[in-house]
Amino acid sequence: MELAPLATRQCQDCPIRTRAVCSRCSDDELVALEEIKFYRTYPAGSTIVWAGDAMPFVASVVSGCASLTRSMADGRTQMVGLLLQSDFLGDPSRTEARFDVTAVSNVLLCHFDRERFARLTETNAHVRGRLLEMTLDELDAAREWMLLLGRKTAQEKVASLLVIFARRLGQQTPDGLQFDLPLTREAMANYLGLTLETVSRQVAVLRKTGAIRTQGARHMLVPDLDALLGASGDDDDGDVLA
Amino acid sequence: MELAPLATRQCQDCPIRTRAVCSRCSDDELVALEEIKFYRTYPAGSTIVWAGDAMPFVASVVSGCASLTRSMADGRTQMVGLLLQSDFLGDPSRTEARFDVTAVSNVLLCHFDRERFARLTETNAHVRGRLLEMTLDELDAAREWMLLLGRKTAQEKVASLLVIFARRLGQQTPDGLQFDLPLTREAMANYLGLTLETVSRQVAVLRKTGAIRTQGARHMLVPDLDALLGASGDDDDGDVLA
DNA sequence: CGGCTCCTTGAGAATGGTCAAGCTGCGTGG
DNA sequence: CCACGCAGCTTGACCATTCTCAAGGAGCCG
The missing domain is CATH 2.60.120.10 (Jelly Rolls)
Known part of the structure; x- marks a missing residue:
């Protein structure tokens, strides 16, 4: 470096x-x-x-x-x-x-x-x-985040965060977008206004529904970004994060 | 005008x-x-x-x-x-x-x-x-608000909003700070990430505990701002809103 | 006196939190 | 090289706060 x-x-x-x-x-x-x-x-x-x-x-x-x-x-x-x-x-x-x-x-x-x-x-x-x-x-990004904190379900919150990372950090591969989560479950929870247990459970749900695949706790594969977007509650791409 | x-x-x-x-x-x-x-x-x-x-x-x-x-x-x-x-x-x-x-x-x-x-x-x-x-x-105010949306209880949220209005709109009287709420219960709920029913109930609780007195749904009297601040979860005055 | 809108209150349901136990992967030291 | 310890993660059982649905009251204007 x-x-x-x-x-x-x-x-x-x-x-x-x-x-x-x-x-x-x-x-x-x-x-x-x-x-x-x-x-x-x-x-x-x-x-x-x-x-x-x-x-x-x-x-x-x-x-x-x-x-x-x-x-x-x-x-x-x-x-x-x-x-x-x-x-x-x-x-x-x-x-x-x-x-x-x-x-x-x-x-x-x-x-x-x-x-x-x-x-x-x-x-x-x-x-x-x-x-x-x-x-x-x-400021726009902060306001967008207020919508997430005030009105989204736990499921939508976690999906929204994964969408952000997929877009900013994701590498395109034959299987979909791949990236390493920079945050621990606790840090994710602090960002989303949840507990770390709830984050963990919702990641598990997304895995079960096929919206994501995982390798260890941090490495993520998103086969279909639109599917994940659907789970995030953002219909079109009302974009989030600075 | x-x-x-x-x-x-x-x-x-x-x-x-x-x-x-x-x-x-x-x-x-x-x-x-x-x-x-x-x-x-x-x-x-x-x-x-x-x-x-x-x-x-x-x-x-x-x-x-x-x-x-x-x-x-x-x-x-x-x-x-x-x-x-x-x-x-x-x-x-x-x-x-x-x-x-x-x-x-x-x-x-x-x-x-x-x-x-x-x-x-x-x-x-x-x-x-x-x-x-x-x-x-x-931007600072929006970030302060994110803490409220993500981590405060319904009680603390409602108290926090009343503190803001008391500070910006309140008239000092012998009985305490007085003001008229500019927002409906629904608008308050939309600000706080709650339902209007929950806002209504929490206002009732604050009235019962004596933190506020009311005249109709909109006119508020705050006898002791520090008491209300206590209910808002802001220990010292980590200030909110632009 | 209707007919609004806004507000209150209740009962029951559900989402997410709390507490607790145990697993996984990794680095350190025996 | 393995065992230990620790941080981070998962999962379960139970519980509480808040939401949902519903009914009815208060105030205001035509």
């Missing part, structure tokens, strides 16, 4: 160059960003920030998968966002994190000092425009 | 001048906005846009209350946003509405032609900056 030492990586070679917050920048704008950026890796399971902590940076996800979660005093927790490659973390104008951010898999972040980044957005229309666009997309 | 004929209203006199998307604009920037704005009223219950419709405008809510809802094919619906005074409706870069927008009470909107507004945000840093800020706030 470490193609070049992190400290010397150039923006031009960046794998998320075309999709991240910097995607519209010209070469000389990149130079300004390059000056305030720094990379850091987080091992799977580690916490990137705690809700309420000072948030000295914003960042782009270069690789890996991180989750945003919100918890109640008695321990109930809800995942409120999933950050994948090229997604943006943080709010330039907010000094405190509002959610726990956790590395689900090993994560590589491209950080920017928050204050300097905020000042840069004052003058750099490309960054600010792209950030606005990404934020609006995330 | 109609202090001056709508067509002649000046931005300087606007009740939402200090909080809306235009709040940071200088006087000459307002002139540019004034040129592309137009007012329109929507009676309570009417639909402002349907999901999937062309969206030729964006707008600020000058007065009243509107809801964003998302529905499934079989009729299950979930409210995904509530727009109150000074909130912004629409996405300058999106040509189609992604949600049904409905007037809950009589609503007055200050519209801007979407394309011309989008062009204006290219050059006007104050508008774009404020829009980004408002969008990030809404």
